Amino acid sequence: MYALIIPAAVPFVLLATVMGLSWWEDRVLPLAEPAEPPVEAGVPIAPPAPMALARPVRSPPR
Secondary structure (H helix, E strand, C coil): CHHHHHHHHHHHHHHHHHHHHHHHHHHCHHHCCCCCCCCCCCCCCCCCCCCCCCCCCCCCCC
């Protein structure tokens, strides 16, 4: 009978872990100083250049 407790408790343990990590992210991590200052809102960030599409490799004619 005790063997049924562990499979039944797994979803609750996972939920508690996710909620604990969420709390940690919201409460504890903002206390650390950021490594770099945030980007100013007035400075637009340029999108990356589009990648060139690769041409399919064709076998030489016989």
